[in-house]
Amino acid sequence: MHETVRADPSAFGLYGVVCKAGERLAHTLGSLATKGVRSEGELVARLVSEVGADGGTLADAAVRRGVAEAVRNVRERHREWGEAMADAPSSEGGFAWDILCDLYRMFFADTVGEFLRSVVAEHVRQAAPVLVVADPEGRIADWVAEKLVGLVPNPCEEAVDAVPSAEGDLEEPLVLPEIAEALVPRAVGKVLGLAGEEITGDEGVAA
Numbered sequence: 001m002h003e004t005v006r007a008d009p010s011a012f013g014l015y016g017v018v019c020k021a022g023e024r025l026a027h028t029l030g031s032l033a034t035k036g037v038r039s040e041g042e043l044v045a046r047l048v049s050e051v052g053a054d055g056g057t058l059a060d061a062a063v064r065r066g067v068a069e070a071v072r073n074v075r076e077r078h079r080e081w082g083e084a085m086a087d088a089p090s091s092e093g094g095f096a097w098d099i100l101c102d103l104y105r106m107f108f109a110d111t112v113g114e115f116l117r118s119v120v121a122e123h124v125r126q127a128a129p130v131l132v133v134a135d136p137e138g139r140i141a142d143w144v145a146e147k148l149v150g151l152v153p154n155p156c157e158e159a160v161d162a163v164p165s166a167e168g169d170l171e172e173p174l175v176l177p178e179i180a181e182a183l184v185p186r187a188v189g190k191v192l193g194l195a196g197e198e199i200t201g202d203e204g205v206a207a
Contacts, residue, residue, distance in 0.1 A: 015188060017059040018111055022184035025051045025067075025107055026155075030177035033094045039085055040075055044068045051107075058118060065118075066111030069145075073110065074103045097176055101156040104180055106145075108152045108191045113145030151190040155180040 028050050037043045044067065052064035075081050078099050159179050 013057050013059045014062070014112075014115060015192060017055065017057065017063060018108065018188045018192075019184055021051050021053070021063045021067075021111070022108065022187060023181050024053070025104060026177050026180035026184065029100045029104060029180060031094075033097060033100060033176070036085060036094045040071060043085065044071050047071065059115065062111050062115035062118060065114040066107055069110040069114060070103055070106035073106050074099060077102060097156055101154050101176070101180075104155055105149050105152040105187075108187045109145045109148035112148055112191045113142060116144055148191045152187045153183045153190070155183055158183060 025047070028047065032043075037046060047067045048064050051067050053060065055063075081095070081099055155176050159176055
């Protein structure tokens, strides 16, 4: 997939769709930093609506599934997030930015993983059904997402580097959403292989 996108960034319609979704996500993270939600289900519904929009392409569908998968993955990483969700409605505070920055990074990786699961896996089923038996749950796509997340820039880390004197203000919702939005083209370029990185397996085979 990386080679195809490098040859034609508009291939699959993924680059433009994910960039726009990433910009919407950056804006939504700002509001989540000031006011949380009641449950994981409510958060997924909100993000799918605000970030995923209602496009009907395979890329649009991958974005919506990627949002939901990112929430689940971050929830596993941050067990305390469940408590934060439960407490949010009774307070004016929102979610911590370290959690939101992880959500940002997971979104891009999981969206590509979901795209691979729905599109590439279908081609594999048609061309080499035996691989479906070997990978019935699409674990290859999950593996790719795990590798990709390390390539996505972290808005929280970028904020410290960009504004070293404002370390005490990193929770301010007006700062990080802008940085997150500015990082979107680089984040999408990284996960789609437009920035020179290759995701390889144990034997050095590029994805």
